[in-house]
Amino acid sequence: MSYNNNNYNDSSSYPPLPTRLHRHQPNYSANRSTTRTHNQPPGRTHTNQEQEHNPFDLSTNLNQLNLNSDNSNVINFDAYEDIPVETTGSDIPPPVNTFAEIRLGKALDDNIRRCKYVKPTPIQRHAIPVALAGRDLMACAQTGSGKTAAFCFPIISGILKQNGTTPFGSGRRMRVACPLALIMSPTRELSCQIHDEAKKFSHQTGVKVVVAYGGAPINRQLQNLEKGVDILVATPGRLVDMIERERISLKRIKYLALDEADRMLDMGFERQIRQIVEEMGMPPPGARQTLLFSATFPTEIQRLASDFLKNYIFLSVGRVGSSTDLIDQRVELVQDMDKRSRLMDILKDQRSNGMTGKFALTLVFVETKRGADLLEHWLCGNGYSATAIHGDKVQMERERALRSFKNGSTPILVATDVAARGLDVPHVTHVINFDLPKDIDDYVHRIGRTGRAGKSGLATAFFSEKNSSLAKALAQLMQESNQQVPTWLTQYAETSSSYGNGRSYRGGSKFGGHDFRSSSNNGGGGKYSDYGSGSKYSDNGSGSNYGNYGSGSNYGNYGTDYKANKGPADYTYSDYSGTNPGDSTYSDYSGHDFAAAGVDAHSGNEFPAAGHVDAYASGGAPAYQSEIVATGWD
Numbered sequence: 001m002s003y004n005n006n007n008y009n010d011s012s013s014y015p016p017l018p019t020r021l022h023r024h025q026p027n028y029s030a031n032r033s034t035t036r037t038h039n040q041p042p043g044r045t046h047t048n049q050e051q052e053h054n055p056f057d058l059s060t061n062l063n064q065l066n067l068n069s070d071n072s073n074v075i076n077f078d079a080y081e082d083i084p085v086e087t088t089g090s091d092i093p094p095p096v097n098t099f100a101e102i103r104l105g106k107a108l109d110d111n112i113r114r115c116k117y118v119k120p121t122p123i124q125r126h127a128i129p130v131a132l133a134g135r136d137l138m139a140c141a142q143t144g145s146g147k148t149a150a151f152c153f154p155i156i157s158g159i160l161k162q163n164g165t166t167p168f169g170s171g172r173r174m175r176v177a178c179p180l181a182l183i184m185s186p187t188r189e190l191s192c193q194i195h196d197e198a199k200k201f202s203h204q205t206g207v208k209v210v211v212a213y214g215g216a217p218i219n220r221q222l223q224n225l226e227k228g229v230d231i232l233v234a235t236p237g238r239l240v241d242m243i244e245r246e247r248i249s250l251k252r253i254k255y256l257a258l259d260e261a262d263r264m265l266d267m268g269f270e271r272q273i274r275q276i277v278e279e280m281g282m283p284p285p286g287a288r289q290t291l292l293f294s295a296t297f298p299t300e301i302q303r304l305a306s307d308f309l310k311n312y313i314f315l316s317v318g319r320v321g322s323s324t325d326l327i328d329q330r331v332e333l334v335q336d337m338d339k340r341s342r343l344m345d346i347l348k349d350q351r352s353n354g355m356t357g358k359f360a361l362t363l364v365f366v367e368t369k370r371g372a373d374l375l376e377h378w379l380c381g382n383g384y385s386a387t388a389i390h391g392d393k394v395q396m397e398r399e400r401a402l403r404s405f406k407n408g409s410t411p412i413l414v415a416t417d418v419a420a421r422g423l424d425v426p427h428v429t430h431v432i433n434f435d436l437p438k439d440i441d442d443y444v445h446r447i448g449r450t451g452r453a454g455k456s457g458l459a460t461a462f463f464s465e466k467n468s469s470l471a472k473a474l475a476q477l478m479q480e481s482n483q484q485v486p487t488w489l490t491q492y493a494e495t496s497s498s499y500g501n502g503r504s505y506r507g508g509s510k511f512g513g514h515d516f517r518s519s520s521n522n523g524g525g526g527k528y529s530d531y532g533s534g535s536k537y538s539d540n541g542s543g544s545n546y547g548n549y550g551s552g553s554n555y556g557n558y559g560t561d562y563k564a565n566k567g568p569a570d571y572t573y574s575d576y577s578g579t580n581p582g583d584s585t586y587s588d589y590s591g592h593d594f595a596a597a598g599v600d601a602h603s604g605n606e607f608p609a610a611g612h613v614d615a616y617a618s619g620g621a622p623a624y625q626s627e628i629v630a631t632g633w634d
């Protein structure tokens with residue numbers, strides 16, 4: 001065996017993967033009535049010709065290829081019972097325990113039932129009442145815990161209550177679409193997924209959802225806009241393009257949601273997001289409602305994000321940036337040259353345990369696009385059905401790869417960080433970090449592709465010498481997620497001074513998250529704490545009750561712990577991309593190249609110098625910092 005045996009587990013053999021993995025898919029025959037539904041605004045009736053596609057239809061829903069006789073479709077809410085919840089801000093609307101309490105309207109309730117959502121997840125219990133009360137929200141909750149519905153439900157419900165019609169303005173030549181809601185996300189695939197979800201939730205409500213993303217023909221998307229749009233789901237590059245062509249106006253936006261908000265506001269996207277939100281006619285904070293969601297929210301990014309918000313509520317479910325305990329995390333010390341043979345051992349074990357095929361998908365993260373292609377090729381050559389996804393593939397190839405992974409035709413997907421965030425593929429049972437990312441938050445998002453919606457999952461990481469800067473953050477994260485930390489990793493953590501590419505790890509108290517206003521004393525207001533899905537308002541601070549907190553003054557043990565454990569450096573941009581020449585870790589995120597020009601240490605290949613913009617960056621953003629290279633801008 002060619003890997004170092006100082007592993008988490010003495011045995012080289014992997015136990016059978018978790019079995020609570022099969023999610024039953026909804027099988028509803030849609031009511032294809034052409035009459036207006038209960039909550040449907042006037043003017044939103046559907047004729048037979050423009051009959052809505054039924055997203056619950058088994059024959060057309062890709063996910064349903066994964067149907068299994070196992071009926072364990074219901075989310076495991078026990079897994080969320082003890083999750084700490086922290087809410088700060090003024091006049092915080094109380095959480096709910098059931099969807100019925102929320103009064104989303106009959107049409108939406110029907111769709112929730114069709115989705116088989118029996119009760120709200122913790123983030124939904126807390127976030128939906130806040131959003132329905134019209135408040136701005138910065139929300140942080142663990143991967144796979146239902147954030148998409150948490151921002152979609154209030155938006156759809158709000159649009160239905162407005163009883164509006166899909167408005168159009170006038171442009172130079174064509175009609176200008178004026179959506180009421182804009183949902184932005186960093187990758188094309190995630191935008192498509194949110195679009196599919198939002199369509200499902202708004203089925204037969206008359207609310208029109210359209211998606212716009214780069215790499216796909218713009219004309220088709222413009223045609224869809226022509227048919228009317230209430231909710232536009234978009235990636236930033238394509239959106240700017242359409243606004244500049246005067247095909248979209250943001251002047252009627254009432255709801256703005258940023259999914260993966262920390263990513264949208266970090267150095268790769270911030271400038272373009274600011275352009276969209278602040279310079280392209282969108283109503284200002286206060287005149288619109290802004291909802292920011294992510295599983296991770298570094299303090300520095302919270303500070304940037306607060307520009308977009310007014311009198312907002314900060315909500316965290318689980319510690320900010322934590323991984324869920326549902327994911328069994330293992331880390332192995334493997335030299336770079338031994339990684340392939342170790343991967344082969346793992347895949348062989350999985351095969352011999354019967355954990356293969358469409359109900360046991362394996363997602364393998366690598367550092368570079370070329371590395372992804374090479375590994376895919378090597379796996380296929382060794383008898384494993386694999387495909388790859390990364391930012392150098394044209395959109396059609398990206399979509400094909402994801403489709404064949406989802407339906408189990410190729411149960412192994414080799415991916416760069418383009419697949420790290422947000423993607424909800426039901427049967428991913430194992431995430432393997434063949435190459436670890438430099439940033440702990442990226443690790444959190446990557447492993448979060450498994451262990452979703454209350455199901456358990458397995459994450460294995462190959463740790464090599466060059467990952468030593470991540471050791472401290474990784475060990476701390478694992479400890480906080482109740483994982484066994486190998487002794488050798490603790491030793492690495494003790495000797496390494498860094499917290500992973502300069503960003504401090506926000507560890508500390510296991511309890512709750514951290515609203516940056518609380519420590520900087522500039523806002524905040526009341527706070528209350530709550531655990532899991534019970535109804536109690538248990539206060540976990542230093543004795544004050546719900547609503548009785550002064551702004552940041554009564555921060556209690558939680559705050560003290562946070563500060564005491566705060567790492568040496570906060571999130572520093574310079575370390576993020578510029579100081580690692582020869583290293584292209586960040587070279588692939590939804591088509592962006594974040595790395596400086598240089599030579600990829602891993603493959604020995606040159607990667608492009610700053611300023612390169614690839615062929616399908618239509619209307620894409622210019623490289624706005626010398627070290628940033630925009631390729632295939634979404």
Ligand SMILES: Nc1ncnc2c1ncn2[C@@H]1O[C@H](COP(=O)(O)OP(=O)(O)OP(=O)(O)O)[C@@H](O)[C@H]1O
Nearest residue numbers: 075117119120121143144145146147148422424453
């Ligand atoms: N109330 C609910 N009951 C049952 N299943 C739910 C509920 N809410 C969401 N889900 C399911 O949970 C899964 C994960 O949801 P979602 O993709 O919104 O997670 P997320 O928090 O956005 O994750 P990530 O941080 O990775 O983006 C989805 O398959 C979704 O359909």
